[in-house]
Amino acid sequence: MVRRRFLSLLGALSGAALLAGCAADALNAVTSGRGFRRLKGLRYAPGARGTFDLYVPDGLSADAPLVVFVYGGSWDSGSKDIYYFVGQSLASAGFLVAIPDYRVYPETVFPGFVEDAAAATAAVVRLSRSGGEGVSAGRRPLILVGHSAGAEIAALLALDDRYLARAGLGARDVAGFVGLAGPYDFLPLKEERYKRIFPESVRADSQPINFAGGRMPPMLLVHGLADTTVDPQNTRSLAAKVRSAGGSAEVLLVPGLDHVGAVSSLATALRLGDGRVRESVVRFVRARA
Template sequence: MVTFGLASLGAAALAACSPVKLLNATIPSGGYRKTPDIAYGSDPRQALDVYVPTAAVARSETRPVVVFFYGGSWQNGDRGNYLFVAQALTSRGYVAVMPDYRTYPETAFPGFVDDAAAAVRWTRDHAHEFGGDPARLFVMGHSAGAHLAALIATDPRYLASQSMSKADLRGVIGLAGPYDFLPIKDRTLLDVFPASTRAESQPINFVTGHEPPMFLAAGTDDLVVDPGNTDRLAAVLRRHGDRVEVKHYDGVGHIRIVSALAATLRGHSTVLADVSEFIDSFAL
């Protein structure tokens, strides 16, 4: 179950001026270099920012690359609100790619998933320009963004349209994602996900046993996206022999699981440490 009326409110709460500005105001100003406003498509929403750690590495060394998709009920969001995520990833030595993507009503399913795949293709093609290793490419998302990450890692058509495959992904990180959310009761989301393609919107329907490793996390107090989405996808992945790690964070809600990545909140949760451990274990 996904309580999508609350999902929209949750995204709005994170993006509201005061909370997100407070989070981003606490971010250390050093330690990363930002290259903003790079187009990966022709639409104004098809743009991304790249964040690169400034810590010195050996001349021959390259870094894992993480493409992060934010949430927003597939209807809103702005990559500029997620500086705290980019800083968290660069603090662990990863190149962070932060795309925007088209949202409803500009597009409906599968338009935003097409954008996610295009952003990943751009990242693979250009990772080396930022000291990243295209062979160590991870996708990560929160809420609707986790849905995008999971769907391009399960339904092979999206990456195939970009001359890529699941094998090009080293791993997937999903925070509070909706992966098995039919039936839809929210009236707007009935338009976001047209009936003719609705079954194709569910990552759980495409698991074959050839998925990249996944780290799926949810908070036990999430009232926006039912943590059962995480458990059901994990069960199907395991049934097919895929590698999956599941983490439930006690007392953590829908927004807190991503805001825990912010520098001032990391001491209250192991989210960043757990994500980093997963990435490091599959980035070798």
């Protein structure tokens, strides 16, 4: 019944609306809750958006990768509750997964949301290493994963080491970065809303491509060629800059895949998007262990 309801919603909604409202609820409703436990609302900072959810696989090994997933939402919206299907998908592969909330506009502007993601990541790493919340302690490889605006945030954590350093981590703590449909090189800004979110005095620092150089973690950059929200050229440009600076950037450009498809492809309950995306992400993360 729930599956039929979701398929009906899927047919009625556009790709851009797929992860909004009742459609996300329906996808999460048909997503399995077996094989892991979900610890909700673990705090890393004060305030309503200062918490993260942790997905702990049954039989978690001490050297299993730790994945921090940063969701998108144009830097002004989004919720960790929408992405239960992502937590399940990656936990089912044996990874310890954290999905944090973070402050969004107008509560904060750049770089506030990046600072929140750094604080959340540091809190998750400390928990993992100390064995808190019943999680087996281990020094796990840290993989940052982000979609859309979350990919911009996670890319800055991976490339601009100031954020994690302030949170008590170092560049060497990041073993890999996965970007799904990310905006990495999106200046000049045209919309007034984005000009408010990214103040002019710090706008250049919001571009991950400007920090591609020096020590960089290996990257997997995924983009749908049917994406009309974030130009796939963002992925091509970052990959070229990383490679020219001596880094490693694997690129997966998927014909026919739209913006939301880059993340909905991770779902295991239903075949959404393109299965190569999840296969590539799981393979990349496992290779960092």
